[in-house]
Amino acid sequence: MKALLCTRYGTPDDLELAEIADPVAGPGEAVVKIGAAALNFFDTLIIAGKYQYKPEMPFSPAAEFAGTVESLGTGVTGLRIGDRVLGYSGYGAARERIAIAADRLVRIPDRVDFDHAAGLCVTYGTTLHALKDRARLAPGETLAVLGASGGVGLAAVELGKLMGARVIACASSAEKIAFARRHGADDGIDYAGEDLKDALRRVTQNKGADVIYDPVGGDYAEAALRSIAWQGRFLVVGFAAGNIPKLPLNLVLLKGCDVLGVFWGSWITRDPAGHRANTEKLLQWCAEGKLSSHVHAVYPLGEASAALKAIASRQVMGKVILRP
Numbered sequence: 001m002k003a004l005l006c007t008r009y010g011t012p013d014d015l016e017l018a019e020i021a022d023p024v025a026g027p028g029e030a031v032v033k034i035g036a037a038a039l040n041f042f043d044t045l046i047i048a049g050k051y052q053y054k055p056e057m058p059f060s061p062a063a064e065f066a067g068t069v070e071s072l073g074t075g076v077t078g079l080r081i082g083d084r085v086l087g088y089s090g091y092g093a094a095r096e097r098i099a100i101a102a103d104r105l106v107r108i109p110d111r112v113d114f115d116h117a118a119g120l121c122v123t124y125g126t127t128l129h130a131l132k133d134r135a136r137l138a139p140g141e142t143l144a145v146l147g148a149s150g151g152v153g154l155a156a157v158e159l160g161k162l163m164g165a166r167v168i169a170c171a172s173s174a175e176k177i178a179f180a181r182r183h184g185a186d187d188g189i190d191y192a193g194e195d196l197k198d199a200l201r202r203v204t205q206n207k208g209a210d211v212i213y214d215p216v217g218g219d220y221a222e223a224a225l226r227s228i229a230w231q232g233r234f235l236v237v238g239f240a241a242g243n244i245p246k247l248p249l250n251l252v253l254l255k256g257c258d259v260l261g262v263f264w265g266s267w268i269t270r271d272p273a274g275h276r277a278n279t280e281k282l283l284q285w286c287a288e289g290k291l292s293s294h295v296h297a298v299y300p301l302g303e304a305s306a307a308l309k310a311i312a313s314r315q316v317m318g319k320v321i322l323r324p
Contacts, residue, residue, distance in 0.1 A: 003095035005058040009049035012305035023099035025073035030102040035114035037062040037093040062093035066117035076102040084108040096324040109287040116293040119319030126264040127155040135233040139164025144209035147216040149176035149317040156213045200227035221245035232257045294318030
């Protein structure tokens with residue numbers, strides 16, 4: 001079968017398309033023929049050796065996928081050959097087939113295609129965990145989303161609206177804000193053109209946002225925190241800007257606010273039942289047309305380098321999909 005392989009740390013151009021042996025389902029495993037695999041920003045870091053975990057080489061990027069169950073190992077219950085499923089593997093999905101623990105797979109409703117299902121797990125899963133389990137976002141509260149047109153940012157806009165919040169989309173261009181508005185954002189702030197702290201205070205009539213969702217980091221984190229509402233919740237989701245901010249703790253004291261870490265990748269192993277429930281809810285909402293799981297572009301496996309470059313250069317709004 002064909003697989004996209006990282007054989008040495010480097011750039012997207014250093015990835016290799018190779019023929020490797022088909023996987024075999026071990027005990028408790030299923031082999032899935034992959035119909036679509038989704039790429040995320042952290043894939044650009046994994047192949048460069050700059051992410052928090054470093055898979056043994058050679059490995060394939062792409063942490064999430066959707067496809068059809070082809071074979072089952074011994075001891076597997078609850079799945080049948082031919083089932084349409086999505087899964088999260090951490091890495092390794094940029095290939096034609098994958099062997100994975102069967103309990104990490106979730107059935108896909110008929111009304112959801114592989115492209116949209118593949119892009120649902122990481123970004124929407126992270127965001128639902130952040131807003132529901134960590135921040136306890138309540139109807140009527142104000143949610144400010146940084147990086148609002150990217151994968152997790154768009155998920156936060158859509159889920160925030162679905163949960164009854166007023167959503168302020170913060171992004172680096174008018175085009176990206178317009179995109180977020182089309183997906184439900186109530187207000188928009190172009191933080192490339194105006195001061196984020198002042199703008200957040202302005203659009204909230206000096207009250208501040210109850211919840212701030214920050215997958216960007218860098219200089220924007222402190223500016224957003226300075227505008228947070230009394231007893232607000234600041235969600236640390238990631239650092240797409242490249243710099244990990246150092247937040248002044250006096251701001252946390254003066255605002256009486258909470259700074260909450262969102263480590264979805266660890267949470268799903270500590271609470272697999274909660275992860276499965278969240279994923280099934282996301283698939284239900286997607287099937288009902290309440291979530292877009294917007295696909296920015298689809299690439300064949302052999303053009304994965306172009307897909308990863310688009311993500312790294314902040315050109316992507318929504319998700320990028322690979323089709324093996």
